[in-house]
Amino acid sequence: MIEKSAPDAQQRTRRKRSKIRLREQVMGWLFVGPFGIVFLALLIAPLAYALYLSLFQKRLIGGTSFVFLDNYVKAFTDPSFLSGSWFVVRFSLVSIPLQIVVALAMALILDAVTSMFTRFSRLMIFLPYAIPTVIGAVMWGFLYSKSFGPLADLFGLFGAAPPDFLGGNLIFYGLVNIVTWQWAGYYMIILYAALQGIDPALYEAARMDGAGKWQIALRIKIPLITPALLLILVFALIGTLQFFNEPQILRSLAAGTIGPDFTPNMYAYQQAFALANFNYGSAISFALGGIVFVGVYAFLFFTRKRRSFL
Amino acid sequence: MTRDRSRRRPQSHLPLQVLLGFLVVYFLVPFWWVIVNSSKDAPGLFGGGNTLWFADRIDYLGNLQQLFTYDNGIYGRWILNSTLYALVGGLGATVLAVMAGYGFAKYRFTGRRFSFSLVLGALMVPATALVIPTFMMFSEFGLTNTIWAVIIPSLLNPFGVYLMHVYARDAVPDEILDAARADGAGEVRTFLQVAFPLMRPAVVTVLLLSAVASWNNYFLPLAMLSDNRLFPVTVGLGLWQGIASANNAGSTSLWSLIILGALVSVVPLVIAFFTLQRHWRGGLSVGGLR
Numbered sequence: 001m002i003e004k005s006a007p008d009a010q011q012r013t014r015r016k017r018s019k020i021r022l023r024e025q026v027m028g029w030l031f032v033g034p035f036g037i038v039f040l041a042l043l044i045a046p047l048a049y050a051l052y053l054s055l056f057q058k059r060l061i062g063g064t065s066f067v068f069l070d071n072y073v074k075a076f077t078d079p080s081f082l083s084g085s086w087f088v089v090r091f092s093l094v095s096i097p098l099q100i101v102v103a104l105a106m107a108l109i110l111d112a113v114t115s116m117f118t119r120f121s122r123l124m125i126f127l128p129y130a131i132p133t134v135i136g137a138v139m140w141g142f143l144y145s146k147s148f149g150p151l152a153d154l155f156g157l158f159g160a161a162p163p164d165f166l167g168g169n170l171i172f173y174g175l176v177n178i179v180t181w182q183w184a185g186y187y188m189i190i191l192y193a194a195l196q197g198i199d200p201a202l203y204e205a206a207r208m209d210g211a212g213k214w215q216i217a218l219r220i221k222i223p224l225i226t227p228a229l230l231l232i233l234v235f236a237l238i239g240t241l242q243f244f245n246e247p248q249i250l251r252s253l254a255a256g257t258i259g260p261d262f263t264p265n266m267y268a269y270q271q272a273f274a275l276a277n278f279n280y281g282s283a284i285s286f287a288l289g290g291i292v293f294v295g296v297y298a299f300l301f302f303t304r305k306r307r308s309f310l
Numbered sequence: 311m312t313r314d315r316s317r318r319r320p321q322s323h324l325p326l327q328v329l330l331g332f333l334v335v336y337f338l339v340p341f342w343w344v345i346v347n348s349s350k351d352a353p354g355l356f357g358g359g360n361t362l363w364f365a366d367r368i369d370y371l372g373n374l375q376q377l378f379t380y381d382n383g384i385y386g387r388w389i390l391n392s393t394l395y396a397l398v399g400g401l402g403a404t405v406l407a408v409m410a411g412y413g414f415a416k417y418r419f420t421g422r423r424f425s426f427s428l429v430l431g432a433l434m435v436p437a438t439a440l441v442i443p444t445f446m447m448f449s450e451f452g453l454t455n456t457i458w459a460v461i462i463p464s465l466l467n468p469f470g471v472y473l474m475h476v477y478a479r480d481a482v483p484d485e486i487l488d489a490a491r492a493d494g495a496g497e498v499r500t501f502l503q504v505a506f507p508l509m510r511p512a513v514v515t516v517l518l519l520s521a522v523a524s525w526n527n528y529f530l531p532l533a534m535l536s537d538n539r540l541f542p543v544t545v546g547l548g549l550w551q552g553i554a555s556a557n558n559a560g561s562t563s564l565w566s567l568i569i570l571g572a573l574v575s576v577v578p579l580v581i582a583f584f585t586l587q588r589h590w591r592g593g594l595s596v597g598g599l600r
Contacts, residue, residue: 023497024417024418024419025417025419025420027413027417027419027497028413028414028417028418028419028422029413029419030413031409031410031412031413031417031501032409032410032413032414032419032422032425034405034406034409034410035406035407035409035410035471036410036425038406038465038466039428039429039432039466039468042440042444042462042463042465042466043432043435043440043466043468045447046440046443046444046447047435047439047440047443049443049446049447050439050440050442050443053443053446102333106330106333109326109329109330110330112323112326113323113326113327113330115323115327117327117330117331118327118330120334121330121331121333121334123584123587124334124337124338125333125334125337126583127337127338127341127580128337128340130522130576130579130580130582130583131576131579132525132526132528132544132575132576132579133526133528134526134528134544134545134547134548135544135547135572135575135576136340138547138548138551138568138572139340139341139343139344139572140340141551142340142343142344142347142569143339143340143343147356148347148355148356148361148565149361150343150361150362152361153360153361153362181336181337181340185337234434238433238434238436241436242436242437242438242439244438244528244529245528245529248528248529248548249548249551252551252552252554252555252556253551253555255555265438265529268442269441269442269529269533272442272445272533273533278442278446281442282442282443282446285438285439285440285441285442285443286439288436288438288439289435289436289439289440292434292435292436292439293431293434293435296434297431297434
């Protein structure tokens with residue numbers, strides 16, 4: 001977005017300028033080209049192919065036929081797809097604000113207090129991000145487990161029955177907990193880095209004006225890191241809406257609770273790979289991708305922060 | 311600045327530090343559980359002893375030996391596979407992202423704005439939506455169930471391009487590039503010897519994030535691979551967990567392998583993050599500051 005300085009360009013002769021322009025053209029495309037090929041082959045082509053596949057239907061008799069939007073009509077009237085989508089929406093509404101509040105609180109504490117312990121804490125809080133989501137889900141699966149998890153011991157101390165985070169309604173909170181544990185530290189690091197980038201002179205000025213610590217946090221720090229907050233909100237949205245790994249892993253431990261249609265992604269996976277129904281699986285994938293894209297874009301547009309992020 | 315304040319009134323921060331202490335415990339509990347329980351044998355694991363403390367018999371070495379010999383040492387293969395996928399995929403994705411980010415930031419060519427907005431749009435496309443169609447395409451080329459089915463898709467990293475673009479735009483002044491050109495350096499040399507060193511923190515960040523993303527990948531290899539000797543460790547452990555849950559009583563020994571396997575699979579990532587942390591954090595802040 002940076003323009004070449006105008007007076008400099010004016011001094012050059014026209015021929016030189018066109019030579020430079022040609023160089024910019026060629027070199028620009030040479031640098032961007034390799035990624036461009038990968039982009040076309042691994043993003044544009046699969047999306048186009050998914051769209052194409054989603055318009056067909058394979059039948060036992062009569063082979064594959066063009067059905068236009070039938071798969072989409074089917075998806076949006078399919079109780080499995082709708083209940084999975086509804087779960088993901090509810091899950092986003094609870095888990096995303098929670099993750100962001102936890103991350104923000106930790107970032108503000110770590111920014112305000114500097115000691116050996118806070119440096120250590122910063123690393124430890126970030127640690128779960130370094131863990132594959134699958135391994136994180138496996139670990140929490142153990143902790144929730146009735147046969148070798150610590151919950152039974154812990155609640156046994158008080159003579160209470162342990163909550164079953166793998167069953168019934170509690171699976172929702174069991175998953176909220178896993179996701180928060182996994183991602184809050186990563187978001188914290190992004191917010192912390194943004195906080196560290198604020199000029200300390202601003203705090204000094206605020207203190208001169210009589211602002212307390214809370215006022216500095218609420219009126220100076222948080223407003224100044226709005227772009228970073230927005231960035232992690234978008235990350236969390238995109239990540240949560242394509243929820244797959246954690247419930248897929250916990251399925252074997254919570255067989256009665258997590259069905260193959262628990263989230264739209266799991267449903268698409270089941271349709272494509274368990275039932276070999278690639279057309280319908282593609283339609284679900286494409287619909288889901290489209291909804292996420294439109295949703296995130298609309299969000300950025302309406303918050304008028306599109307430019308600051310992009 | 312913050313340090314001055316804490317030196318003046320250290321006691322006022324005590325409640326915050328205590329709160330932080332509780333959070334740290336919460337974040338570490340799963341690790342503690344895995345470290346403790348990977349020392350146990352099957353009776354220790356299921357014997358009803360304290361699940362958050364060591365059993366009488368601590369047998370890391372025996373368990374490790376079991377882990378790496380079970381099923382002809384398949385676990386070791388999974389770790390090697392993950393390493394290969396993470397290194398090749400991560401390096402490839404980084405090279406592409408660094409070049410593209412620099413190209414977008416430093417050259418004004420026709421179609422630049424349009425292409426860059428495509429890349430930004432791609433940030434919002436959920437990666438999992440691409441898995442099924444990519445699988446279908448790859449199966450037409452006979453690429454499924456090969457290592458390429460995992461490595462090639464991990465070359466796509468629009469976020470890396472975005473990060474490199476922002477970083478190159480801010481950290482590499484045009485004047486320096488023009489000076490290098492005036493001194494007779496070609497474009498490639500200018501890029502490698504002048505721009506690249508300035509972009510290093512972001513390059514390390516993109517490399518680390520891409521490698522970790524490949525190491526963590528689950529959905530894609532789960533869909534692409536059917537031969538368990540090609541599995542990365544994530545899919546392998548998921549497979550074991552499914553087997554162990556399916557016949558709980560018959561596979562108590564498998565549970566201890568899964569617990570230790572989870573611990574071992576985490577070690578390389580933790581080492582990578584902590585040895586490189588000084589480099590990557592600087593690069594990560596960039597995306598959040600605009």
